[in-house]
Amino acid sequence: MSGDLSTKNDSGIPSGCGPLLPLGNANTKPMRQQIFEHVRAAGRATRTDVIRTLGISAGSATALTADLINAGLLREVDSVPRETGRGRPAVALEVIPETNFVIGIKLSDEAHSAVLTDFAGDAVATASLQTPAHPKSLDEILTEVGALMQDVLAAAQKNPNNIAAVGIGMSGIVDHQAGTVPWSPLLATRNSDFAAKFEARFSVPLHLDNDANMLTLAELWFGAGRAKSDFAVVTIEQGVGMGLVIDNRLYRGARGMGLELGHTKVQLDGALCRCGQRGCLEAYLADYALAREAATALHQQANDHHSPNALLTALFTQAKAGNEAAQTIFRRAGRYLSVGLANVVQLFDPALIIISGERMQYDYLYADEVLAEMHRLTLNDGRSACTVETHAWGDLVWARGATALALSAVTDQAVAAIS
């Protein structure tokens, strides 16, 4: 290749220039599916609203909604009567909730959580299962998942045949496309063939992803992210995770690695991370990193008598009681969080960063000084600073995100099946 800017190749044939793919924000889903998703997002929508929002003709709207009604996905209901109007209320469309049910599961080191959701996205029942906190074989994890699914089915008074798909979120490196888990702190073995083993055992399709993506989907489908096209979610608990929404879609990267904010390097030759490398952000900020320091500060052995969670709780109590060593550990972790957040702002310029996770109660990490330091580390000249929100949500929210993953796949199939 020549080093100039010619658009001709060596044989003189024009090779073209400019983007070859349509713009990323063009919605390429079939119009029938766009209508269904609009109605589900609105909760209830009239045909006039569908026509106006999606910019289609009245004829198309009538024909395509008729398809969705005949397929048993949508139904007509009386909308709220107009306050000033006379006569019949306008007819609206809504999703038939009982058409499909899905289960979303968040796997965690000490407790798994599940939510059973209907086709409209409403939670029907929840369940959780305490588990011993040590890495397990895939068989052991699947046995726990089976018990959890039984519990949530019983709570919802459903049976396994009612479930169209299951979504699972777990920490670690998860290959969403392949349904495999190259590495997870929850599993004793590497390269687990998770989805295949799950489907062979439970005879229901599984959609697997890392837990930061699950939480990001929860925000996109059910939370503050619904009205934002571009935002980031940063989580701190067993590790430091991140999810990113670009143009209303979860960004997964080219190889399904996800965005491993926790393993971006903040120190050359720094602290040893559980990934085996050194200087990762996570090695200064995650539970296990704080627990490691807590054991020293509290003069305790970081052994199996104290789970990382118990050590962290003790550390926080000490910090609140005025123990300077304990306070220093949290403050230093908070400064590293500032560095991580500032790097996210510089790389992605999101409209909003949501910080979420189980450890939200450790308010040292979310203090004003942390955000002030983040702003100091960011080039903000002449522009308003990125908004940061903290959401103290429990494991069930992550599980809800897993239902979004399953619902989205079930929706694709249900609408595509209409001939």
Ligand SMILES: [Zn+2]
């Ligand atoms: Zn690492």
